[in-house]
Amino acid sequence: MKRFTTLDVSSPPYSSHHYPGKVFDFVDEIIAGGVRIEGMLTESLTGKSAPEFSGLRGWLNTPPLTVARLRGKVVLLDFWTYSCVNCVRSLPHMKMLHKEYAGGPFVLIGVHTPEFEFEKLPENVASAVKRFGIGYPVAIDSENTTWKLYGNQYWPRQTLIDSSGMVRWEHAGEGDYDKMGDRIRDLLKETGRQEESKDNARSNILENFRFMPNTTPEIYAGTLRSQGFGNGQVYEPGSRTRFIDPGKHSRDMPYLGGDWTQFPEYVVHATTESGYILLKYGARNANAVLGASDTKPVRVDVELDGKPIEKGKAGADIQWDSMGSFLLVAENRLYDIVRTKDFETHELKLITKADDLRLYTYTFG
Structure with missing residues (x-):
């Protein structure tokens, strides 16, 4: 049997990755150039023994598992976090792999590793697992301990471990799901289980990110990774500032209107008077990680190019009433706002009178 020891970080146009700010500009430049990304892991573990899980705050859908006790099984680790759009788009493929190979010597484990503070709470992770209909085991890695042991830097990332406990394949980003299935089947054959070769039909029924x-x-809004706002005025992080919209907007630069305060992870609306966040973007899909400090739902009116969003361009979280299109922000999570079939350029405006609406980040696809 041919052994494979491959670090595979997918290339555009078949994948996208979610990176911390310290490597984002470098990676974005590589993606824009359309070249294959290699060696982006802090440390590749391919060909080495898989580290034991450590520092977990709990498990979902299973009693506690260990790498040692999983010997004899092929294990796929999917490092993800529930507010990452790239991770969310990969979940249907993970669920399909779990369904296809469950019942044999194969275990898929989602290792939930947070990007934001609110994602550290086990109850929030449990809510997300239920919302996404995830039935396979999920490890709650709230302090990023296991994430670091596996040399990770970004979401999503998959690590494939053979039945002897050795890391045999590593992959970052979306895409290559058929290749992932091929690798799983190869390792299952090494255990003595014969898997018939599958065609691409199973993955073709799911939407593949292009x-x-x-x-x-x-685009991040908090001081930790923000590139600033387009208003062109001086403001002090942590202090309430009245932002004046200059009226002319550059692409890929957020603009604030009204009173806002910037904190390390987010910017928050600071008054019950009307305020807004405006961004001119280019993409097919637009999402935002939003939240509020209170448990009471917050209304956010949504405009696309100065008008309510048409139903043919609305994301799954958009609602409508006599006043137009809006979101109800009831928890800290990723909100699906705009979906179009083709690449388009628009001005997206989020308007609120709530004094605790938080914007963490915009993500696009």
Whole structure:
């Protein structure tokens, strides 16, 4: 049996990755150039023994598992976080792999590793697992301990471990799901289980992400990774500031209107008077990680190019009433706002009178 020891970081247009700010500009430049990305992991573990799980705050859908006790099984680790759009788009493929190979010597484990503070709470992870209909085991890695042991830097990432406990394949980003299935089958054959070769029919029934050149990059709002706002005025992080919209807007730059305060992870609306966040972007899909400090739902009116969003362009979280299109932000999570079939350029405006609406980040596809 041919052994494979491959670090596979997918290339556009078949994948997209969610990166921390410290490597984002470098990676975005590579993606824009359309070249294959290699060696982006802090440390590749391919060909080495898989580290034991460590520092977990709990498990969902299973009693606690260990790498040692999983010997004899092929194990796929999917590192993800529930507010990452790239991870969310990969979940149907993970669920299909779980369904296809469950019952044999194969285990798929979602390792939930947070990007934001609110994602650290086990109850929030449990809510997300239920919302997405995930039935396979999920490890709650709230302090990023296991994430670091596996040399990770971004979401999503998959690590495939053979029945002897050795890391045999690593992959970052979306895409290559058929290749992932091929690798799983190869390792299952090594255990003595014969798997018939599958064609591409199973993955073709799911939407595969296609990277579109010139897509607006992820835009963070908090001081930790923000590139600033387009208002062109001086403001002090942590202090309430009245932002004046200059009226002319550059693409890929957020603009604030009204009173806002910037904190490390987010910017928050600071008054019950009307305020807004405006962004001119280019993409097929537009999403935002939003939240509120209170448990009471917050209304956010949504305009696309100065008008309510048409139903043919609305994301799954958009609602309508006599006043127009809106979101109800009831929890800290990713909100699906705009979906179009083709790449388009629009001005997206989020308007609120709530004094605790938080914007963490915009993501696009």
